[in-house]
Amino acid sequence: MYAILPHLINGITLGLLFALIALGFTLIVGVMEVINLAHGSLFALGAYFAMTIISGGAFGSTELGQWWLNFPISTRYVAAAVIGPALAGLVGMLIEICLRPTYGKASLYGLLLTFGAAVVLEESIRIFWGAGEQSLRTPAAISGAILIGGMIFSIYKVYAAAFAIAAIVGVWLFLEKTPYGAIIKAGAHDSEMVRALGYDLSKLRLFVFGFGAALAGLAGIAMAPIWGLRPHVGLDVVIPAFLIIVIGGVGSFWGAILASLLVGLSIGLTGAFLPAWSMVSMYLLLILIVGFRARGLFGRKSALEN
Amino acid sequence: MPGRNIREVKVQNSKINRRKFLSTVAAGGACTFMGPWSHNRVYAQSTAKPIVIGTTTDASGQYANSGSSERRGILMAIAEVNARGGVLGRRVTSVHVDTETTPATGSRVAERMIQQEKCGFLLGGVHSGVANAISQVAQKYGVVYFNTNSSSPTEAGQNCHRVKFVWDGNGTNFAKAAIKNSINAFGGKFVLLTNDYVWGHDTARTTKKQIAEFGGQVLEEILIPQGTRDFTAALIKIQQLKPSIVAAAIGGDDQKAMRQQVAQLGMSRSPVWINNQQDWPDVYGLPAENLFGIFGTNWYHELTLPGVKEFVNKYKAMYSNEVIKVPGNVFYNGYMAARELFAAIERAGSTNNIAIIKALEGHAMKAADRMQHFDAYIDANTHHVQQTIYLATANARPKDKDDLFSILAQAAPKDVIDTDAPQACKLESYAATPTFDA
Numbered sequence: 001m002y003a004i005l006p007h008l009i010n011g012i013t014l015g016l017l018f019a020l021i022a023l024g025f026t027l028i029v030g031v032m033e034v035i036n037l038a039h040g041s042l043f044a045l046g047a048y049f050a051m052t053i054i055s056g057g058a059f060g061s062t063e064l065g066q067w068w069l070n071f072p073i074s075t076r077y078v079a080a081a082v083i084g085p086a087l088a089g090l091v092g093m094l095i096e097i098c099l100r101p102t103y104g105k106a107s108l109y110g111l112l113l114t115f116g117a118a119v120v121l122e123e124s125i126r127i128f129w130g131a132g133e134q135s136l137r138t139p140a141a142i143s144g145a146i147l148i149g150g151m152i153f154s155i156y157k158v159y160a161a162a163f164a165i166a167a168i169v170g171v172w173l174f175l176e177k178t179p180y181g182a183i184i185k186a187g188a189h190d191s192e193m194v195r196a197l198g199y200d201l202s203k204l205r206l207f208v209f210g211f212g213a214a215l216a217g218l219a220g221i222a223m224a225p226i227w228g229l230r231p232h233v234g235l236d237v238v239i240p241a242f243l244i245i246v247i248g249g250v251g252s253f254w255g256a257i258l259a260s261l262l263v264g265l266s267i268g269l270t271g272a273f274l275p276a277w278s279m280v281s282m283y284l285l286l287i288l289i290v291g292f293r294a295r296g297l298f299g300r301k302s303a304l305e306n
Numbered sequence: 307m308p309g310r311n312i313r314e315v316k317v318q319n320s321k322i323n324r325r326k327f328l329s330t331v332a333a334g335g336a337c338t339f340m341g342p343w344s345h346n347r348v349y350a351q352s353t354a355k356p357i358v359i360g361t362t363t364d365a366s367g368q369y370a371n372s373g374s375s376e377r378r379g380i381l382m383a384i385a386e387v388n389a390r391g392g393v394l395g396r397r398v399t400s401v402h403v404d405t406e407t408t409p410a411t412g413s414r415v416a417e418r419m420i421q422q423e424k425c426g427f428l429l430g431g432v433h434s435g436v437a438n439a440i441s442q443v444a445q446k447y448g449v450v451y452f453n454t455n456s457s458s459p460t461e462a463g464q465n466c467h468r469v470k471f472v473w474d475g476n477g478t479n480f481a482k483a484a485i486k487n488s489i490n491a492f493g494g495k496f497v498l499l500t501n502d503y504v505w506g507h508d509t510a511r512t513t514k515k516q517i518a519e520f521g522g523q524v525l526e527e528i529l530i531p532q533g534t535r536d537f538t539a540a541l542i543k544i545q546q547l548k549p550s551i552v553a554a555a556i557g558g559d560d561q562k563a564m565r566q567q568v569a570q571l572g573m574s575r576s577p578v579w580i581n582n583q584q585d586w587p588d589v590y591g592l593p594a595e596n597l598f599g600i601f602g603t604n605w606y607h608e609l610t611l612p613g614v615k616e617f618v619n620k621y622k623a624m625y626s627n628e629v630i631k632v633p634g635n636v637f638y639n640g641y642m643a644a645r646e647l648f649a650a651i652e653r654a655g656s657t658n659n660i661a662i663i664k665a666l667e668g669h670a671m672k673a674a675d676r677m678q679h680f681d682a683y684i685d686a687n688t689h690h691v692q693q694t695i696y697l698a699t700a701n702a703r704p705k706d707k708d709d710l711f712s713i714l715a716q717a718a719p720k721d722v723i724d725t726d727a728p729q730a731c732k733l734e735s736y737a738a739t740p741t742f743d744a
Contacts, residue, residue, distance in 0.1 A: 013538075130628075131374060152571055154570045157538065226535075227535045227536075230562070275528050275540065276529040
């Protein structure tokens with residue numbers, strides 16, 4: 001048990017980070033029924049924006065840049081964690097505007113458009129920030145390692161897991177306890193009824209896509225110090241995020257969270273005891289769950305099943 | 307359109323039609339003209355037709371950065387040779403298609419480059435699986451292929467080919483340079499972290515052999531699937547096993563993520579890390595604390611050898627806008643391979659592939675020409691370039707932000723030679739290799 005405990009903790013931590021990654025993805029799929037293949041690129045974009053804000057970017061050598069760099073890293077990090085996702089959210093809104101002609105058409109149109117957006121964003125990152133490896137600096141307080149019961153844990157990973165919990169709770173509170181959340185949920189259930197009630201459906205979609213993109217950017221900021229930062233880092237994100245929403249049930253908030261934890265635990269435990277199987281384990285989990293329950297853990301019943 | 311359907315059915319049912327007849331005649335004519343590949347595919351060498359190089363380098367996937375870097379090296383060598391008037395009076399041009407760090411794409415790209423783009427030579431390869439796939443296609447057509455940067459021992463061992471030449475040091479060379487010294491200095495309890503694909507396994511096999519030879523012990527080998535981004539499970543296991551040395555054969559983006567997480571856990575000093583080879587594009591831009599352990603390389607831009615400064619300046623002039631500001635080992639291998647190809651064509655006095663292969667086999671290269679400490683040569687039995695291997699670590703006192711490595715030692719080719727390769731490598735005969743003039 002003593003040997004397995006750190007791996008269980010690692011699996012849960014990893015699951016929380018996957019939940020953070022899948023949060024924006026599941027929101028967009030749930031409300032807009034669009035599989036956003038640009039989610040990974042928005043994830044990367046958020047992290048690149050944050051890196052630029054922390055390092056002073058192009059303003060680094062100017063007076064403005066020097067003034068900014070005089071702030072402690074913790075201040076710059078907090079600013080980056082707010083501005084980075086906001087900028088990713090704006091880019092997400094632009095993608096949503098481009099998506100509008102595809103609404104009401106076959107889902108393949110939206111899929112192809114977001115795929116195109118992903119390619120454009122990745123190439124833009126390569127042009128603006130270069131193809132090489134970058135790093136996102138973090139404050140010293142959340143760096144290093146701690147020993148608990150003789151076992152080593154990364155302080156940053158503990159912080160990132162706590163960050164993920166805060167984001168999950170925040171999104172849940174927003175969806176459940178605010179009138180805006182109620183409109184979003186109603187939009188997911190029956191968008192035409194929302195329109196009939198006098199709400200502007202275009203604005204709702206714009207907001208949801210922007211919000212989902214901002215969450216992707218936030219996840220990018222949390223994950224960059226663990227995975228590193230390179231233009232194609234988003235590729236590592238899309239497949240797990242997609243798997244998670246299928247396992248959890250498309251559009252289900254808690255389904256996505258539970259699926260993330262299961263995926264995290266499967267990777268963490270196989271990584272410890274059957275390491276060669278660690279990457280394939282999430283696919284096996286998908287086959288196992290979808291094989292028994294095609295709509296995923298918390299997926300809504302299809303009309304065909306009635 | 308029922309009438310049209312009826313007509314189409316009729317055409318399909320007939321045993322021969324006009325289109326089939328014409329295509330059969332055309333194919334037959336082409337075969338008569340070109341002949342099978344085992345015969346000469348003769349092009350007029352005296353014409354001003356350029357020599358076409360296919361750069362089979364990755365622009366996406368795990369080795370996108372390294373692929374781009376080696377391509378820059380190849381292009382610099384091409385620019386130099388064209389500035390001197392070309393090779394045998396012919397201009398050199400290049401064609402590039404992304405091999406995507408995927409073996410299946412590598413095969414497809416090689417076929418396309420040879421069949422459609424009419425490339426006479428293929429250069430480039432970082433991923434061993436991709437390099438192996440390209441070389442199989444190249445051998446089928448007799449096209450000389452330079453594996454510039456893939457360092458699996460199998461590349462010049464069981465997967466060797468008459469047309470293939472391997473320019474980077476391989477896993478065995480690096481392991482030989484590192485293992486003995488490390489056991490003496492730090493103790494012999496090893497954990498192996500192995501990327502779960504051909505290069506990782508081949509390198510681990512060599513490392514285990516070296517460990518056994520010098521009295522060390524492998525506590526466990528942990529396999530890391532390609533694409534792994536979270537190394538915590540493996541790192542916790544290492545912490546539980548308490549080895550004195552971790553020998554890691556992890557490449558590309560996997561390695562970058564691993565370094566990041568090892569540094570975060572403060573495990574970069576204890577245990578000692580031996581990273582088989584450290585490619586420059588993989589470490590350039592990483593924070594200093596992420597560059598730890600002892601690792602191998604076959605070239606460094608701060609070597610105090612004649613020609614190095616000029617070479618670095620040439621790179622800076624040609625690639626001033628690149629993120630990587632100085633050339634690294636991957637660029638160097640791409641450049642050297644291309645330069646030696648042109649020299650071999652000149653020596654052969656012909657673009658006949660067999661003549662060029664013969665000009666390369668056993669060819670000796672002066673240390674001064676290659677900006678290394680020891681003379682190098684192309685092993686005639688394996689087609690592997692035997693060269694100086696450097697052991698390096700992070701530079702504690704860098705003179706500028708690009709001065710990342712501190713060179714600890716250099717090993718002569720004879721001290722690190724892969725002695726298993728000649729037994730494993732069975733080169734195809736010249737007669738069994740299709741011949742043509744590029």
